[in-house]
Amino acid sequence: MAKSKVLIVGGTGYLGKRVVKASLANGHDTYILQRPEIGVDIEKVEMLISFKMQGAHLVTASFDDHRSLVDAVKRVDIVICAISGVHIRSHHILLQLKLVDAIKEAGNVKRFLPSEFGTDPARMKNAMGPGRVTFDDKMVVRKAIEEAGIPFTYVSANCFAGYFLGGLCQIGHILPSRDSVVLLGDGNQKAIYVDEDDIATYTIKAIDDPRTLNKTLYLRPPQNILSQREVVQIWEKLIGKKLKKSTLSKEEFLAPMKDLEYAEQVGLCHYYHVCYEGCLANFEIGEEGEEASKLYPEVNYTAVENYMKRYL
Ligand code: NDP
Numbered sequence: 001m002a003k004s005k006v007l008i009v010g011g012t013g014y015l016g017k018r019v020v021k022a023s024l025a026n027g028h029d030t031y032i033l034q035r036p037e038i039g040v041d042i043e044k045v046e047m048l049i050s051f052k053m054q055g056a057h058l059v060t061a062s063f064d065d066h067r068s069l070v071d072a073v074k075r076v077d078i079v080i081c082a083i084s085g086v087h088i089r090s091h092h093i094l095l096q097l098k099l100v101d102a103i104k105e106a107g108n109v110k111r112f113l114p115s116e117f118g119t120d121p122a123r124m125k126n127a128m129g130p131g132r133v134t135f136d137d138k139m140v141v142r143k144a145i146e147e148a149g150i151p152f153t154y155v156s157a158n159c160f161a162g163y164f165l166g167g168l169c170q171i172g173h174i175l176p177s178r179d180s181v182v183l184l185g186d187g188n189q190k191a192i193y194v195d196e197d198d199i200a201t202y203t204i205k206a207i208d209d210p211r212t213l214n215k216t217l218y219l220r221p222p223q224n225i226l227s228q229r230e231v232v233q234i235w236e237k238l239i240g241k242k243l244k245k246s247t248l249s250k251e252e253f254l255a256p257m258k259d260l261e262y263a264e265q266v267g268l269c270h271y272y273h274v275c276y277e278g279c280l281a282n283f284e285i286g287e288e289g290e291e292a293s294k295l296y297p298e299v300n301y302t303a304v305e306n307y308m309k310r311y312l
C-alpha cells in the first residue's frame with residue numbers, strides 16, 4: 001500500500017523538525033510548509049534545504065494567504081501542525097484556525113493532527129489563569145476541527161523530556177544540577193516524560209492508523225511515569241552523588257506569580273498542574289483515547305535513565 005503524503009506545518013520548530021525526520025524515516029512522501037515570512041532567517045532556510053536534500057518537498061504558503069494554504073493541503077493526505085505554543089518561545093495556536101479553514105475547503109485531507117503535544121486540554125477545564133490560555137486556545141482549535149467534520153488525532157505527549165528532565169522538573173532550569181534540587185510539594189506526584197524524538201515517532205505511527213481516528217493518543221511509556229523524587233534518584237545514581245534537597249509548598253511556589261512576566265506566569269501554572277496536582281497521570285484513559293506504547297510496542301522508546309545520560 002502506498003504510504004500517505006504528509007504535510008508538516010511548523011517543520012523547523014523544536015518539535016516540528018523531529019516530526020519531519022520521523023516522517024522521512026518512515027518513508028512518507030513528506031511536504032513541509034515554507035513560509036515566505038521567515039525571510040532571511042538563515043538557520044530556518046538551511047534546515048529546510050537540508051530536509052529537501054533528504055527527500056522532502058518544500059511548499060511555499062503563508063497564513064496570510066488562504067489560497068496558498070488550500071493549495072498546500074490539497075497536495076497531501078495528512079496534515080500535522082507543530083506551530084508554536086509555549087509562551088516563553090512564542091504562542092500561535094489560534095493561527096491554526098486558518099489552517100482548519102483551508103483543510104475544510106480543500107476537502108481531501110484524511111487526518112489532521114493539530115499542534116497539541118502536551119497536557120490534554122479537554123481535561124483542563126478548571127485550570128488556573130493565565131496558564132489556561134494554552135488549553136483554552138487548543139480547545140478552540142479542536143472545536144473548529146470537529147465542527148468542520150475534519151478527521152483528527154490529538155496527541156497528548158505529556159512532558160517534553162528536554163524541558164522537564166533536563167531541569168529535574170524545576171521551572172526555569174533545563175540542565176540538571178549536581179548539587180541541589182528543590183522538590184515541588186512532596187515531590188511524589190507522578191508525571192510522564194517523553195523524549196521529543198519518540199513523540200515524533202509515535203505521532204507518525206498514528207497518522208494513518210484507524211485505531212487513532214478521531215481519538216486522543218496519549219503517550220505513556222510505562223517506565224517514564226515517575227515522580228520528581230524518582231527522577232532525582234535516577235540522576236543521583238548516574239552522578240554517584242546525593243543532591244541537597246529542599247521543598248517548596250504550593251503556596252510558596254505560586255507566591256511570586258504576580259511579579260512575573262506574562263510568559264513566565266503561564267509556565268508557572270503549567271508546572272503547578274503537572275507537579276503539584278499530577279494532572280498528567282491521575283486519570284485512566286477512556287473510550288476517547290488510546291495509549292501509544294500499547295498500540296506500538298515495537299517502538300523502542302528512550303527510558304528516563306538513558307535520556308539523562310546526555311547530561312553527564
Ligand atoms: P516552536 O516554538 O519551536 O515553534 C514551532 C513553529 O511555529 C516554528 O518553527 C514556526 O514554523 C511556527 N511559527 C512560529 N511563529 C509563527 C508565526 N508568527 N506564524 C506562523 N508560524 C509560526 O514550537 P514548539 O515545538 O516548542 O511547540 C510545538 C507544540 O508542542 C505546541 O503545541 C506546544 O504547546 C507543544 N509543547 C509541549 C511541551 C510539553 O512539555 N508538553 C513543551 C513544548 C512545546 P516555521 O517552521 O514555519 O517557521
